[in-house]
Structures are given as structure tokens and as C-alpha cells.
Amino acid sequence: MHSATELQYYLEKISGINIPVITADDQTEANHGIFIGTTPGNELSNTHTVFYKVEGENLIIGGGSSKSVLYSVYSFLENELGCMWLSPDAEIIPGSDKVSIRADLDYEYTPEIEIRTVHSKLFYENHDFADKLKVTYEAFPGYVSEARVHTFHRFMPASSFYGEYPEYYALRDGKRLTTQLCLTNPDVLEIVIDSVAAYFKRHPESGIVSVSQNDNILHCQCDDCKAIDEEEGSASGTMIRFVNQVAEQFPDKTISTLAYQYTRKPCKTRPADNVLVTLCSIECDRSKPIEQDCIDFTSDLRGWKELTDNIRIWDYTTQFTNFLAPFPNIHTLGPNIRFFRDNNARWIFEQHSNNPSELFELRSYLTAKLLWIPDSNSDDIIHEFCKAYYKEAGEYIEDYITAIHEEIVKIPDFFLFLYGDPSQGFDSFLSPEMLNYYNNLF
Missing domain, CATH: 3.30.379.10 (Chitobiase/beta-hexosaminidase domain 2-like)
Incomplete structure (x- = not known):
């Protein structure tokens, strides 16, 4: 109705x-x-x-x-x-x-990308608008709210287990650390399965739980974990084998995990059909299309494509240190989304600033449009939006977008980092001359 x-x-x-x-x-x-x-x-x-x-x-x-x-x-x-x-x-x-x-x-x-998320309060707080742009209302639709990402510490908090059972945790240089779990310990598997079952029982409306590493790189290097990772060619080997065993217990649910930092490189074991692999592009340069410049990530995504059709991309489109500062990556959004689409990504989460940032409305709109129809022309979308939204100022906004992106590509080895700083651009797109040019436009 x-x-x-x-x-x-x-x-x-x-x-x-x-x-x-x-x-x-x-x-x-x-x-x-x-x-x-x-x-x-x-x-x-x-x-x-x-x-x-x-x-x-x-x-x-x-x-x-x-x-x-x-x-x-x-x-x-x-x-x-x-x-x-x-x-x-x-x-x-x-x-x-x-x-x-x-x-x-x-x-x-x-749509080839079946679940499309733009991390923007314009959509999260305005569901009618999200429907019109055909994106989700939240960052993790379908997930149990307490188990969305980096969940090992939630399943097995150190305060509850480490004192009596240090062997449940990562072995590093002869010492057990609470950084990650030991994924070859059978008791750990049993406890995590029980925890996942409890989450699903408390949230019967949800269909996804994340079984994923904590946000650090200090994974277990005990003899059993190390042997599997060496056999698999990646530390994702122990992860996927572990997650597959969890997923086997919940055939009607989805178990999500991360291909992130030390687990980003694909292993040899195929993820189970109900395992969702979330691949994160956090290390990539944002000034160029990922396929062109981020060789390791490109290779990893193509490797996961050979293992599974169930890939979720966690991409990043803003500078976390200064949301309001100019961040000339608009020209990469289309190529990146098409690259993800071509490599079995059926779910894409574009992590923007959520709160207002540079050209916030334009970026939110453009990203949603590209997720819906990835082969759309970004320049056409930008032109139509600027004309309709900014009206008389639209042509100057377009001039600004063109100028700032033309400036950054003049430095081929420029690395536009999402944890960088506006000072990176002082000799390029934020030089005194360019700032004067932008000011004259407005």
C-alpha cells in the first residue's frame, strides 16, 4: 500500500x-x-x-x-x-x-549490487530519502546489533576467561595475549558457537552475526595455528576454517567475518555458502582508482572472487582526521564501485563521514547513484545534481571539483590517506595559489 x-x-x-x-x-x-x-x-x-x-x-x-x-x-x-x-x-x-x-x-x-549502504546520516535519519536513493537505513542491516564487527572480545571477554584459561588467547613470542583468540583450541570453538547461538536466540529477527578478529594484528602464532596458516598461505586460513565450523551449526543464518589487515590475503579453503566475507580497503590510496594503484588489495579481492560469491566490501571515502577538509577522491568512486562489482561484491558499504563533510549532499547522492547503477557516468550525475541543488552556484561547484581533482593528479606518487591530514595537500591541491583560486570561485 x-x-x-x-x-x-x-x-x-x-x-x-x-x-x-x-x-x-x-x-x-x-x-x-x-x-x-x-x-x-x-x-x-x-x-x-x-x-x-x-x-x-x-x-x-x-x-x-x-x-x-x-x-x-x-x-x-x-x-x-x-x-x-x-x-x-x-x-x-x-x-x-x-x-x-x-x-x-x-x-x-x-541491480548487481544487492545491498547498498552509504554511511551518511542523510539516509540513516531519513528513511524515505534512503528508499528514493535505494540504499539501506543502517550500516549493518540484518546483523545482530551487538555483534556487527570485531567480535572476538565480545564472545570471550578476557575478564571472564584469561585468568583461568590463558590458552584460549593468542600466543605471541611465548606469551599468551588477549589480542586475539587461539582458533585451533576446541574449547574456543565451542564457546564461540554457544555465544553465537545466544545472540541469535536473543535476536530472532536478525540473520547475521559477525565472527571476526579484534581490531589489531597480533593474531595467534601457536604451533597449530601457525601450521594451518603456512599450509593455507595466509592467516585467513585459520580464520576461515574456524568460521566455517561455526557456520555449519547455523545453516539458516549467515556468519560474517573479516578479510582485514592480516586476514585480507585469501587462503585456500573455500568459505562455506553461508559465510559472508567482508573485505576492507583501509590501506589504499584514495587519489587513484584502487584497481590502478592498490595492487595488493586488487590481488586479494580477485583471489577471494575465486573462492566465494558472497563478498561484502567495506570501502572508505573520507578523511577521518578532518571531515570538512577537501578530499579529492570523487573521480575514484565510480571506478572503485565497478571494480568491486566485477569481483563478486554483492554488498557494498561505503563508509563516508556520516556527519556533514565536504560536499556532503553531493557525495551522498553520487555514491548512492553509482551503487544502484555502477556503469553510470559520474560527471553526468555531478552536473545534474549541481544544476538542480546548487542552482546558480552549480557551475562554480563543478569548476571547483574539476580544479581540485586536476591538481592532485599532477603528482603521480601522491598518497591520499584516509588517516592523513590536510597538510598533505599544501604543495598540491591546497597550495596558497589553489586556495586563492577556490576563493575567487565563491
């Missing part, structure tokens, strides 16, 4: 005409209609597919799920009637005395 009332609302804004919403039982053959939802003969096997089409004298708008039906409504309004949703409080709804569509209208699209 929400999909129908949304279409009703926007058609009235466009034309001034209120079209009644009725159920299929009240529809008569004498009335032409707009049918919204899954109807007999229009069932879809892919829950993410959106479509709309003209059949005879009727318009059919449907999808593989209730969410996809809603996305189909917004796709129709955008593609066919020119609506634009730029931010939670800015939209373009063109008025018209007559709304017409082609008699041969037939649109269908299945």
Missing part, C-alpha cells in the same frame, strides 16, 4: 489530479488502472528486480519484493516523469497538465 500511496502523492504533485488507491478486488474491467505490486503472471525469481511496463491500457509496476516494488515506483517517477530527490529537504517534481507515457514502455532492471 505504501508504494501505491507514494505514486498517488507524486502524481498529484505533478498533475494536480488525485488518483484513488483501490484494492484489486475493487477494480473493474471498465476502469483502466495502474497496478502496483506482484500480480499473477508477473512473479519474479530475483527479489531485487524492479520493473514497470504498459500492458494493453494498463500500467504495471512491480518487483521481486515489497521493497523492490517501492524502488520500481521511484524508478518510474524518476526515469519517465523527471522527478529528482537530491536531499531529504530538496526535490525536483516537474509540474505538467498532462502526464503521458509511451505505449511500448517496458523497463526491467536487476
